[in-house]
Amino acid sequence: MKALITGITGQDGYFLTQLLLSKGYEVYGVVRRNSARNLGTLQLLPEELRKEVGLLEGDVTDAAFVDRAVSQVKPDELYHLAAQSFVAYSFANPSSTYDINIGGTLNVVNAIRDSSPRTKLYFAGTSELFGKPEAVPQNESTPFRPRSPYGVSKLAGFWTVKVYREAYNVFASNGILFNHESEVRGPEFVTRKISLGVARIAKGSSEPLVLGNLSAVKDWGYAKDYVEGMWAMLQQEKPDDFVLGTGEAHTVREFATEAFRVAGIEIRWEGEGLNEVGVSGDGRVLVRVSKEFFRPLEADNFLADYSKARKVLGWRPKTSFKELVRIMVESDMKRGAKGAGVPRCPGGEVGHRPSGSQAGPQGKPRGHSRPPEALEAPIYGHQGLRRASGRVQACPVRKLRAPRVRGLPQGAGRDVGAEWEGVLPGEDKRRAEGRALLQGLPRPSPQRKGGYSGSTSRRGSSPIWRRR
Ligand code: NAP
């Protein structure tokens, strides 16, 4: 079985790749070029798994690329996870959010319809579709009332998938997934921001964690459980839409309280609104609230009714709320202990956001494309950031990335280098394989020496890259 994953470098891509490889799938993933040439969460996979993944370098907003990728790989299953997935960011960047989340999805369904109609599609829909829900809990029949540009874009994706299912008989299923988190969650999301902040404070930092709406209610599960549900949706006889969640809701405040508890710190909450603080037993203020992390509109009161998934897919969440928080906090505390838990700039200064800094409003990062929450993070696969004089600055994160291989680009595997025919100077072998696949070139080979020297002319007759 062959699977193609867009968004493979994100949180869900990390767990889905492992699940599919463990089931014997041939896995291909779309990776975007970025200036750091890193591979996001793929870099966190063990080397023996990482080298199994075929990489296709491109962007889902590029119809020609998506078309080529789908028609060449002809996957049995396509998991379309790629998205601008940060809700707060979508308020400041609605247009690019729509381009990626709507345009990208359209490119995927068109490519399947036109080039690989037997491919089964999973679309990453979201509980954000419910917005401020009319009913609690929410299931597949609850009306959608999105309350962010992100939610609107996902609603368009959801309906696009349904229309293609009915109009063209494409096997396309929508997951309506409630928040799912993990130790590889992006640092801008509140749960990871909290686990990182708690780890930092437990290591002795006196900077409080600064959050937004502590009363927001979410249904949080563990991402590893949810990718099993995605896979199960594509094993059904008919495409359909499914809610996945836990059926248990908590506030951001509760998540923070539990996270500090895992680190052995009991906190109590005092004050209200913007003046609310989380205080330790010895009177230290460990959590503050800032309006910069509030959104123009809040979607909350989420609670999943996943009874359809339980009945039809046999799916249920395996990880409890407390277990999830423990996994995340312990992971960040361990990373911190290894010196990689807190971003440091070359001079050794910590890259988290100082309290009272001049940060831009949430979703409106200044001077850098990452949102201000990223400042809290030990960042895998992203530029580390630090603030100086009220400006966000990038600082090198060499220590946080996977080890480099003899001067080759970040993310490169061991079997890389110009001695491979078909690998351009400075190119990672797996990227070269993906490029060869898309360009109809023969697969890079270790037997024949000498690179292409930049030539992209077609060699050999087979347009299909065969894996070993
Ligand atoms: P994530 O960590 O933010 O990952 C998003 C992925 O999309 C990354 O691999 C990113 O690549 C890729 N991407 C973004 N724009 C792209 C583009 N133009 N072309 C190609 N790739 C692009 O998100 P996640 O948490 O894994 O979520 C996966 C999907 O599920 C998303 O669609 C999200 O909206 C949806 N979802 C998530 C949750 C949740 O709680 N996690 C709940 C419901 C739905 P880079 O690494 O290059 O940025």
Ligand code: GDD
């Ligand atoms: N990010 C962030 N940072 N959120 C905060 C903060 C903060 O400092 N303080 C409070 N919050 C609140 C937000 O207002 C929101 O209500 C909640 O914490 C969760 O925010 P995020 O972790 O950013 O996630 P999200 O719920 O907006 O979106 C995630 O879940 C969706 C599913 O419902 C993303 O993964 C989306 O892609 C996904 O669709």
